[in-house]
Amino acid sequence: MLKFEIKIALRKLLKSKLYTSVNVLGLAVGLSACLVMATIVLDDLSYDKQWKQSNQLFKIIGVTNVNHGVEETPQVFSGLAPELKRTFPEVKAFCRMEVEEAKIKFGEEKEVVNIHSLLAENSIWDLLDFTIVEGNPKAIKEGIDNVVITQQLKDEYYKNDNPVGKIIYQISKGSTTKYIITGVIKDIPNNTHLRSQIIVLRSYLRDANAAYNKFSNGESPALMPQYLLLDANTNPTEFESKLNAWYKKQSSGVLSNNSFYLQSIKNVYLRSNYYEPAGVHASIKAEYIYAAIAALILLIACINYVNLSTARAIERMKEAAVSKVVGADRGHIVLRFLLEATMFFLMAFIIALGAYSWALRFVETYLAHPLTVTVFNSVTLFCLSVFTLLFVCVTTALYPAFMLSAIKPVYALKGIINNNIGKDIFKKVLIITQFAIALMVLIASITINLQFRYLKNADPGYDKNNLLQIGFINWGTSGEAFKKELLQIPGVESASIAGWYPTFGPGTMVINGKDPRNENEVLHIAFIQCDFDFPTTLKLHLKSGRFFDASRPADATDPLGRQYSKVLVSDSYVDIFKVSQLDKPIEDFRHIPIGVIQGFHNESFLEKANPFIISAYKNNNYGGMLIRVTPGAENHVVASLRQIWKRYYTAQNLSYNRVEDLLAAQYRNESKLSNIFNIFTLLAVALACLGLFGVVTFTLEKRMKEIGIRKILGASVGAISTMISKDFLKLVFLAMVIASPVAWYFLNRWLQYYPYRINVYWWIFVLAALLMLIITIATLSVKTVKVALANPVKSLRSE
Numbered sequence: 001m002l003k004f005e006i007k008i009a010l011r012k013l014l015k016s017k018l019y020t021s022v023n024v025l026g027l028a029v030g031l032s033a034c035l036v037m038a039t040i041v042l043d044d045l046s047y048d049k050q051w052k053q054s055n056q057l058f059k060i061i062g063v064t065n066v067n068h069g070v071e072e073t074p075q076v077f078s079g080l081a082p083e084l085k086r087t088f089p090e091v092k093a094f095c096r097m098e099v100e101e102a103k104i105k106f107g108e109e110k111e112v113v114n115i116h117s118l119l120a121e122n123s124i125w126d127l128l129d130f131t132i133v134e135g136n137p138k139a140i141k142e143g144i145d146n147v148v149i150t151q152q153l154k155d156e157y158y159k160n161d162n163p164v165g166k167i168i169y170q171i172s173k174g175s176t177t178k179y180i181i182t183g184v185i186k187d188i189p190n191n192t193h194l195r196s197q198i199i200v201l202r203s204y205l206r207d208a209n210a211a212y213n214k215f216s217n218g219e220s221p222a223l224m225p226q227y228l229l230l231d232a233n234t235n236p237t238e239f240e241s242k243l244n245a246w247y248k249k250q251s252s253g254v255l256s257n258n259s260f261y262l263q264s265i266k267n268v269y270l271r272s273n274y275y276e277p278a279g280v281h282a283s284i285k286a287e288y289i290y291a292a293i294a295a296l297i298l299l300i301a302c303i304n305y306v307n308l309s310t311a312r313a314i315e316r317m318k319e320a321a322v323s324k325v326v327g328a329d330r331g332h333i334v335l336r337f338l339l340e341a342t343m344f345f346l347m348a349f350i351i352a353l354g355a356y357s358w359a360l361r362f363v364e365t366y367l368a369h370p371l372t373v374t375v376f377n378s379v380t381l382f383c384l385s386v387f388t389l390l391f392v393c394v395t396t397a398l399y400p401a402f403m404l405s406a407i408k409p410v411y412a413l414k415g416i417i418n419n420n421i422g423k424d425i426f427k428k429v430l431i432i433t434q435f436a437i438a439l440m441v442l443i444a445s446i447t448i449n450l451q452f453r454y455l456k457n458a459d460p461g462y463d464k465n466n467l468l469q470i471g472f473i474n475w476g477t478s479g480e481a482f483k484k485e486l487l488q489i490p491g492v493e494s495a496s497i498a499g500w501y502p503t504f505g506p507g508t509m510v511i512n513g514k515d516p517r518n519e520n521e522v523l524h525i526a527f528i529q530c531d532f533d534f535p536t537t538l539k540l541h542l543k544s545g546r547f548f549d550a551s552r553p554a555d556a557t558d559p560l561g562r563q564y565s566k567v568l569v570s571d572s573y574v575d576i577f578k579v580s581q582l583d584k585p586i587e588d589f590r591h592i593p594i595g596v597i598q599g600f601h602n603e604s605f606l607e608k609a610n611p612f613i614i615s616a617y618k619n620n621n622y623g624g625m626l627i628r629v630t631p632g633a634e635n636h637v638v639a640s641l642r643q644i645w646k647r648y649y650t651a652q653n654l655s656y657n658r659v660e661d662l663l664a665a666q667y668r669n670e671s672k673l674s675n676i677f678n679i680f681t682l683l684a685v686a687l688a689c690l691g692l693f694g695v696v697t698f699t700l701e702k703r704m705k706e707i708g709i710r711k712i713l714g715a716s717v718g719a720i721s722t723m724i725s726k727d728f729l730k731l732v733f734l735a736m737v738i739a740s741p742v743a744w745y746f747l748n749r750w751l752q753y754y755p756y757r758i759n760v761y762w763w764i765f766v767l768a769a770l771l772m773l774i775i776t777i778a779t780l781s782v783k784t785v786k787v788a789l790a791n792p793v794k795s796l797r798s799e
Contacts, residue, residue: 022693024348027305027344027345027348027352028351029355029683030302030304031349032355033294033297034298035353037290037680038294039356039363039371040363040367041290041291043371043372045287047192047193047270048266049191050192052129053127053229057127057227057229058228058230058264059074059228059268060225060226060227060228061262061274062258073274074272074274075224075225076224077222077223078224078226080215081094082094082208090230090239092229093126093228094226097120097225098119098224099116099117099119099196099280101114102114102116102200103170103171104117104170105168105171106166107167115153115196116195116198117196117199118196118198118199120199120200121205124201126229127227128194130185130199131185132184133154134154135182136182137183137201139182143203144179144180145180145201146182146200147199148201150198151184152197153198154184165182166180171652190370190371193268193269193281194280195280195369218252269281270287271284285750286673289673289750293441297680298392299433299437300684300687300691302392302396303433303434304690305396306396307430307695308690308697309341334398338397341393341396366672431692431728431735434688434691434692435688435735435736435772436736436738437684438684438687438772439743439769440739441677441681441685442772443740443743443747443764443765444747445674446764446767447751448670449678450764451758455756458601458756460600461540461541461597461598466631467626468626468627468634468656468657468659469624469625469659470624470625470627471624473622475622481648482644482648483625485644486644489640489641489644491634492629492637493629494533494536495627495628496531496534496537496626497624498529498625499530499620502659502662503666504624507526507602507612508527509527511525511527516578525612526611527612528612529617529623530614530615532548532549532550532555532556533550534626537628540597540600541599543598545594547595548566548594554566555594556616556617557617567594567613567614568595568614569596569613569614570597571597571599572609572610573612574593579593582595589613600612604666605754605755607755627641638656685775689779692779696728700724725784728776729777732773736765743765748760
C-alpha cells in the first residue's frame with residue numbers, strides 16, 4: 001500500500017512540473033538560507049567549548065566607574081594572577097595571554113608575513129589542551145623566547161624539514177626579535193577567541209622576581225589579559241566575591257573603587273563588553289538577530305508551501321473525492337498528502353544541501369576563516385537539521401491535507417469549492433503573517449543600512465580623505481630628515497610623526513584621575529603626543545585659540561617636565577574642567593591650554609568620546625606617520641615614498657594604509673550585519689511574493705466563471721484586475737499596520753547599543769510600505785492581467 005501511494009505521489013509531482021518546480025524552489029531557498037544562518041550561529045555558539053577544562057577556565061575582567069559610566073577592561077595588573085595563585089587555593093593555575101598580529105620572517109631570506117600570534121607563558125599547557133605533533137615545547141630553552149608553530153605553518157614553510165630548533169624573526173617597532181621553534185602542535189581550532197598560528201612563550205614572564213610578577217598596594221607596573229583555572233569544586237560567583245573583598249583590603253585611593261569579575265572562557269567570544277584591538281569577538285545580540293532571520297525565512301517558505309498547496313484546490317479536491325467514492329477514508333487521503341509533502345521537502349532538502357555547500361565557500365571567505373561546525377562535519381547539526389525538516393514538513397502539510405480531505409465528494413466532482421475554504425481566515429492570516437515578516441525585515445534592513453552609513457560617514461572631526469598612515473616604528477635620528485624630504489614630493493601637503501593615528505586607540509597613553517563632577521568616579525583622559533604639524537595634517541577643527549606654532553619654542557613640551565606644557569584640549573575637556581580662559585595654567589596636569597579642538601573623535605563612533613589633551617614634541621624618534629596628499633596624487637606619492645624609504649630604512653618594510661580604509665575596518669561587524677540583512681531581505685520579499693502568487697492562483701481558479709460573466713457584461717481588463725487585487729492589497733495594508741509598531745520597538749531597542757545613532761524615522765516605514773506595495777502590485781499583475789485577458793468562453797463552456 002505504501003509503495004502504491006509513493007508511486008501516485010511521484011506521478012502527481014511529475015505531472016504538475018511548474019507547480020512542483022516553484023514549490024520545491026521556494027522550500028529549497030528557505031531551507032538553504034536557514035541552514036547557512038544556523039551554521040553561522042551554531043559555530044559562533046561553539047567557541048571555546050572544545051577545551052577539556054572549559055568549565056573551570058575564566059578570564060579576569062576589571063570594572064571601573066569612569067566618566068559617569070562603567071568601563072570593563074580585560075587588561076588588569078600583571079601581578080594579579082600570580083598573587084591570586086599564591087593567596088587562594090581555589091586557583092589551580094593561571095596564564096597571561098593575548099592575541100596580536102605579528103610580522104614574522106621564517107628565515108633571514110624569507111619575506112615578512114602577517115601572523116596571528118598568541119603571546120602566553122609556560123603555564124598555557126596547564127590550561128589549554130593542545131596536541132603536540134613534534135618536539136617538546138614544554139621543555140623551555142632559556143635565554144630566548146620559545147615559539148610553537150601549528151601544523152599549517154609547518155606544512156607551508158618546513159614541508160620537507162624538521163622545524164624544531166629553527167630560528168624565526170619578528171619585525172616590530174623598528175627592531176628584530178629572534179625566536180626559537182621548540183615544537184609543532186595541531187592547528188588551533190578556528191572556533192576560539194584565541195585563534196592564532198603560533199604561540200610565543202614570553203621569556204620575561206619566567207622570572208618570579210621580575211617587576212611584571214610583583215603585586216603591591218593593589219597594582220603592578222603593567223597591564224595584561226589574564227586567565228585562571230579554578231578548582232572543579234569552586235563556585236566562581238563565591239570566589240569572585242572573595243577576590244573583590246581581598247582586593248579592597250590590598251588597595252587604597254582610586255584603586256579601592258575598582259572591582260573584578262570572572263568571565264567564563266566560553267562567554268569571551270560572544271559576551272564581551274570591552275574592546276581588544278586584536279581580539280576575535282562577536283556579539284550575542286547579532287546571533288539573536290541571525291537566528292531570528294533563519295527562523296523567519298523558514299517560516300515564510302513553509303507558508304508558501306501551504307499557499308501553493310491550497311492553490312491547487314480544484315484539481316486536488318476532485319482527486320480526493322474520487323478516492324472517497326471508491327472507498328478511501330479521510331485518514332488514507334491525509335496520509336497521501338503527507339507523503340507528497342515529505343517528497344517535496346526531501347527534494348528541497350537535497351537541493352538545499354547543494355546550495356548550502358556552494359554558499360559555504362563564500363560565507364567562509366566573507367568571514368575570513370573556516371567554519372568549525374557545519375552540516376557536513378557535525379553529526380549533531382545534521383541530525384538537528386533532519387529532525388527540524390521532518391517536524392516542519394509534518395506541521396506544514398497537515399493544514400492543506402485536512403482541508404482538502406474534508407471536501408464533500410458531491411461538490412468536488414462538480415468543481416464547486418466549499419465557501420468555507422474560500423473564506424478561510426487561516427489563509428488570510430498566513431498572507432498577513434508572511435507580508436508582516438517581509439515588511440519587518442525590509443524596515444530593519446533600511447534602518448541597519450542607514451545606521452551603518454551614519455557610522456561610516458560621521459564626521460570624526462578631521463579630514464579622513466587623502467590621508468595615508470605609516471605604522472609605528474623607531475625613526476631614530478633620521479625622522480625629521482625623512483619627513484623633510486617627504487615634503488618635497490609633489491602632491492604631499494603635510495606630514496606628521498605622532499604617537500597616535502586613527503583606529504590606534506584613544507591616544508598615546510591614557511591617565512586616570514578623579515572626575516570633578518563626581519569624586520567617586522574615575523575620569524579617563526587620553527594624551528596624544530605629536531609634532532607641530534599634527535593639527536594641520538589632520539585638519540582638525542579649531543573652536544577657539546590657536547594651533548601649535550613651530551616658530552614659538554615654548555609650544556614644544558619639555559620631555560623632562562621642567563615647565564608647563566602648551567597643549568590643545570577637547571571641547572569636552574573644557575566643559576568637564578570648567579576652563580573659562582585659555583593660556584591659563586591647569587595645576588593638576590601642569591599644562592596650559594592654548595586651543596580648543598571641536599568634535600574630534602579619537603576613537604570610533606562605537607565608543608563614547610572621552611576628553612583628550614594634545615601636546616607637541618620636537619624630534620620625535622618613535623611613532624607613526626600621517627601624510628596628507630592632494631587629491632589624485634596618491635599613486636605618485638606612494639611610488640616616491642618607497643624610494644625615499646629604501647634610502648633611510650633599508651632593514652624595514654614599508655607598511656602603509658589609507659586612513660579611510662582603517663576607519664571602515666572599525667565597523668566590520670556592522671558591515672557584516674548590514675550585508676546579511678540585505679541578502680535575506682531580498683529572500684524574504686521574494687518568498688512572500690511567491691506565496692502571494694500561489695494564493696492569487698487559488699483565488700482566480702475559484703472565480704474564473706465570475707470573471708468570464710463580468711467580461712461578457714462589459715467589464716474592462718483594468719476593472720477586473722483592480723477587483724481581484726484590492727482584496728489582497730487590503731491584507732498587505734493590514735500587514736503594514738501590524739509590522740510597523742513591532743519593527744519600531746525592536747529597532748529602537750537595538751539602536752540603544754550605539755552611543756551615536758540615527759533615529760527610527762517615519763519615512764523609513766513609508767518607504768518600506770511603498771516598496772512592498774509596488775512589488776505586490778507587480779506580482780498580482782502577472783496573473784490577474786493574464787486571466788482578465790483570457791477568453792470567457794473557456795471558463796463558461798460547462799454552464
